[in-house]
Amino acid sequence: MARCLAGECSPEESIQLNELLAADVDLKADYDTLKWLMYDKCESTPEVDLKDKFNRISRRLEEDGLM
Secondary structure, X not given: OHHXXXXXXXXXXXXXXXXXXXXXXXXXXXXXXXXXXXXXXXXXXXXXXXXXXXXXXXXXXXXXXXX
């Protein structure tokens, strides 16, 4: 996931990630939030909300053994 977000993943890794995201709606939502945080840089979300989202994503990645 991190390699794809950084634009460093191989085509095979991209396919694998897309399959994982298609199979898990919650993981897809977390991935979309992380991508939004990294690239859209929208300032309309309060900082506290961003911290909560980041912590939720981090916990999920750890639980899934991806981090």
